[in-house]
Amino acid sequence: MSTVPRPQLEVRDLELVLALAESGSTARAASRLHLTQSAISRALTQAEERVGVRLFERLARGVVPTRAGGLLIAGAPRFLGELRELERSLAAPVAPPRSVRIVCECYTAYRWLPSAAARLNEAMPDLQLRVDTKYTLNPVEGLLRGQVDVALLTTGELPKTQAGQVLAERPLFSDEIVFLVSAQHRLASAKSLTLADLIAERLITGNAPPAESAWFLRSVFGRKRPKLRFQLFPLTEAIIDSARAGMGIAIISEWMASSYLTSGDLISKRLSSGRLRRPWRIAYQRGAAEIADRLLEPLQASLPRTAAR
Numbered sequence: 001m002s003t004v005p006r007p008q009l010e011v012r013d014l015e016l017v018l019a020l021a022e023s024g025s026t027a028r029a030a031s032r033l034h035l036t037q038s039a040i041s042r043a044l045t046q047a048e049e050r051v052g053v054r055l056f057e058r059l060a061r062g063v064v065p066t067r068a069g070g071l072l073i074a075g076a077p078r079f080l081g082e083l084r085e086l087e088r089s090l091a092a093p094v095a096p097p098r099s100v101r102i103v104c105e106c107y108t109a110y111r112w113l114p115s116a117a118a119r120l121n122e123a124m125p126d127l128q129l130r131v132d133t134k135y136t137l138n139p140v141e142g143l144l145r146g147q148v149d150v151a152l153l154t155t156g157e158l159p160k161t162q163a164g165q166v167l168a169e170r171p172l173f174s175d176e177i178v179f180l181v182s183a184q185h186r187l188a189s190a191k192s193l194t195l196a197d198l199i200a201e202r203l204i205t206g207n208a209p210p211a212e213s214a215w216f217l218r219s220v221f222g223r224k225r226p227k228l229r230f231q232l233f234p235l236t237e238a239i240i241d242s243a244r245a246g247m248g249i250a251i252i253s254e255w256m257a258s259s260y261l262t263s264g265d266l267i268s269k270r271l272s273s274g275r276l277r278r279p280w281r282i283a284y285q286r287g288a289a290e291i292a293d294r295l296l297e298p299l300q301a302s303l304p305r306t307a308a309r
Contacts, residue, residue: 008050011083014076016043017055017065021073025062099128100291103139104152105209107236112255113152119298127291137209140283143167149288150295153281155211169283170292173300177216177276178257179269180243180250192272193249195221202229202248204239216251219276240266253278 019029026044030037048055055069065073104110110131117129135142140156142148144167158167179198181187187197198220208216217225231248233239240260243250249269260266270276282299284292 009047009072011080012043013047013050014072014080016040016047017069017072018076020044020056020063021065021069024064098124098126098291099130100149100288101130101132101147102150102152103132103135103142103148105136105139105154105156106152106212106253107136107206116295116298116301119301120294123294124291137207143283143285146285148285150282150284150292152299153283154278155209155215156283157211158283166286167283168286168289168292169281170296172280172282172296174277174279176254176270177251177278178254179271180240180252180257180260180266181269182244182246183265183267185246185267187249187269188267190269193269194272195226198249199226199228202231204231204233204242204248204250205252206236206239207232207234215278220271220273 015033016029019032020026020040023029023032026040027037030040033040035043044056051068053068054066055072056063056065102113104113110133113131120129121127132142132148135148135151138156139148139151139153140158143151144159152172153169158169179193187193187201190197229248231242233242236252236256239250239252242248244265254268257268261268282292282295
């Protein structure tokens, strides 16, 4: 049973007092509402009896609202307007939930993307965020083909002819690439890692897009291209377990590393040359600009941080 108290007045009572206020007499109000003058007088008396207060003074020249009547006249239009808007909303077709297709150039982003999506849904509950991993290795291609609405990029570049037309991009943030070694590894006690350490050890990483691999080599070694030994695994757990087993140095985003450092069997390291920062950008179809704008804050709020030594 509803706990909302039932009002004494009805919609027709509000329409009556508004007609009386505008016309100033029961005769003119009767003409306006297509009723008889006696019906208007009777309806006014019944309304006053229901609320227990006089709404109009009956004078020889017509009717004049009392203080209570003035309050009712002032509030009636807003109430009737809200009721009419409610009726319109019931009759209007229900808009289907908006669906936005998103892809991340780096698989590490899929770990924290759900947290950002949850925050976004609080502001846009009708939004359906669909993650399309098909274009993870080439998100720009997905954008150009119209198969992806929003892409989180690390290295992929938008074609210059497209950037100012159907596609747009904005800088997001940067994460840090860190290096994990077993607590028993010979480098565990080292203050930092040198380029010689990376050359001497097996580097354990995932299947990164070619552009990201090129970015890593260029950022770490510059123009030099030393011969390196890589061990590639498609799963983060395999990368972590290999480093934990002492097979080499794992290369991983700080976002992924944070949850594996609590047990103390892995040590996070930086390079002796300083932090290795990887820039992120958000690229999108211009039609998805609103979603891209709304994604910025949830994305930034979802970023975990860990401290390498």
